[in-house]
Amino acid sequence: MISLNTNLQRLFAAAQKPVKLGIGLMSGTSLDGLDVALCKFTGSGLNTQFELVQFKTVPYGDEFKNEIKQVFSRKLVDLEKLTLLNAYIGSFHAELILECLAGWKVAAADVDYIASHGQTIYHAPQSLHGIAGYPNATLQIGDGDHIAVKTGILTISDFRQKHLAAGGEGAPLALYGDVILGSQTGQNRILLNIGGIANLTYLPADSDATAVMCTDIGPGNTLIDAACQLYFEKAYDEDSAIALSGSVNGALLTALLNHDFFNQPLPKTTGPELFNLAYLQHAQQQSATLNIAHADIITTLSAFTAQTIANAIGLFNINSGLRLFASGGGAHNPFIMRYLQKLLPHVYIGNTNELGIQPDAKEAILFALLGNEALCGQPIKIGNNPQVLMGKFSFPV
Numbered sequence: 135m136i137s138l139n140t141n142l143q144r145l146f147a148a149a150q151k152p153v154k155l156g157i158g159l160m161s162g163t164s165l166d167g168l169d170v171a172l173c174k175f176t177g178s179g180l181n182t183q184f185e186l187v188q189f190k191t192v193p194y195g196d197e198f199k200n201e202i203k204q205v206f207s208r209k210l211v212d213l214e215k216l217t218l219l220n221a222y223i224g225s226f227h228a229e230l231i232l233e234c235l236a237g238w239k240v241a242a243a244d245v246d247y248i249a250s251h252g253q254t255i256y257h258a259p260q261s262l263h264g265i266a267g268y269p270n271a272t273l274q275i276g277d278g279d280h281i282a283v284k285t286g287i288l289t290i291s292d293f294r295q296k297h298l299a300a301g302g303e304g305a306p307l308a309l310y311g312d313v314i315l316g317s318q319t320g321q322n323r324i325l326l327n328i329g330g331i332a333n334l335t336y337l338p339a340d341s342d343a344t345a346v347m348c349t350d351i352g353p354g355n356t357l358i359d360a361a362c363q364l365y366f367e368k369a370y371d372e373d374s375a376i377a378l379s380g381s382v383n384g385a386l387l388t389a390l391l392n393h394d395f396f397n398q399p400l401p402k403t404t405g406p407e408l409f410n411l412a413y414l415q416h417a418q419q420q421s422a423t424l425n426i427a428h429a430d431i432i433t434t435l436s437a438f439t440a441q442t443i444a445n446a447i448g449l450f451n452i453n454s455g456l457r458l459f460a461s462g463g464g465a466h467n468p469f470i471m472r473y474l475q476k477l478l479p480h481v482y483i484g485n486t487n488e489l490g491i492q493p494d495a496k497e498a499i500l501f502a503l504l505g506n507e508a509l510c511g512q513p514i515k516i517g518n519n520p521q522v523l524m525g526k527f528s529f530p531v
């Protein structure tokens with residue numbers, strides 16, 4: 135009789151553990167750092183019980199950010215640099231995990247798996263690339279084998295390719311976890327994540343999984359960050375200090391909102407490949423606002439983020455009882471959150487802490503949960519998303 139090799143034995147053993155300790159990793163479009171969430175899961179699918187054991191965002195240094203920026207969301211890159219970074223990021227993320235584990239006094243041997251998102255380098259759904267004959271595509275780097283070998287922990291990575299292969303756009307994937315962690319019969323809910331890009335998941339009160347909708351909305355912080363870096367030499371507009379000092383320029387706001395992406399039906403996906411400084415400059419040209427005060431640009435971009443979120447939520451036509459729970463870095467931006475509340479007076483706006491999910495940790499938790507599903511879940515049909523289990527397995531030996 136042929137026996138399972140040691141890797142498959144390890145996989146079976148991990149899958150069969152009733153309680154799993156998993157690490158979720160998210161390195162998002164803001165390039166601010168690596169989110170590391172150590173989570174405990176019992177069960178799978180809609181019966182998943184979850185506990186956040188530890189969480190840390192390990193900030194990236196300027197040198198590393200500049201390395202990523204050489205290949206991030208650019209049509210033309212140095213292929214050698216891209217190849218080197220694929221291995222380097224995997225290995226670097228492994229080092230950061232080991233440092234976190236040492237700080238938390240958790241032995242690597244006690245961790246059942248790592249679920250790694252990797253670093254998105256280029257996001258190219260058909261709606262963005264528009265090249266006939268080519269499918270939806272996206273690329274995340276930071277290879278899982280490097281993480282598995284360096285940490286000694288079973289690693290699951292590259293989650294988005296299965297979604298693409300099965301007919302999706304590769305993003306957003308948040309809905310799989312949002313349904314499991316955030317759905318509540320009797321309450322219409324929206325889970326809103328404001329990262330570099332903003333996205334939302336609508337969870338209907340009747341818990342009808344086929345009516346769940348998850349979509350990207352447009353820029354979250356990405357344009358604000360880019361303009362802060364260009365005009366103020368600041369990584370981001372901390373606590374909206376700049377936005378609160380300026381005023382909204384109506385002509386620029388109208389020009390920013392004037393893009394076909396916002397008329398496309400939900401769900402849809404986007405990235406900094408569209409929402410970047412060239413997008414801002416084009417809108418300034420169209421609205422003859424190239425010479426307005428820099429603070430007014432930041433204020434208008436912050437209003438733009440809130441307005442596009444409000445417009446997307448308006449499409450659900452829910453006039454009462456809607457509860458929104460925010461997460462992601464933008465949930466800390468008081469200008470955006472207050473502006474959103476003004477635009478949506480009938481919506482309760484809180485944050486995911488109220489659901490037991492730390493807002494800054496949410497995306498890393500979602501990937502930890504996708505890892506748990508990859509190990510012991512069953513494909514779940516949600517909305518019109520592919521009914522698949524995502525992620526590729528990498529073994530330490």
Ligand SMILES: Nc1ncnc2c1ncn2[C@@H]1O[C@H](COP(=O)(O)OP(=O)(O)OP(=O)(O)O)[C@@H](O)[C@H]1O
Pocket residue numbers: 160161162163164165166327328329330331332354355358359369370371372373374461462463464466467468497
């Ligand atoms: N105190 C704060 N005030 C204003 N903005 C903040 C604050 N804290 C964080 N942010 C914003 O949040 C951003 C980081 O958000 P987050 O880590 O959720 O993004 P990400 O995960 O990289 O993006 P994505 O979800 O698109 O992949 C920062 O770049 C900044 O713009």
Ligand SMILES: CC(=O)N[C@H]1[C@@H]2OC[C@@H](O2)[C@@H](O)[C@@H]1O[C@H](C)C(=O)O
Pocket residue numbers: 162163254257272304305306307308309329330331332333350403404405497
């Ligand atoms: C291609 C990619 O990395 N997309 C990210 C990004 O960050 C937010 C938004 O754009 C979302 O579509 C996605 O991440 C989250 C985790 C998602 O897939 O749900």
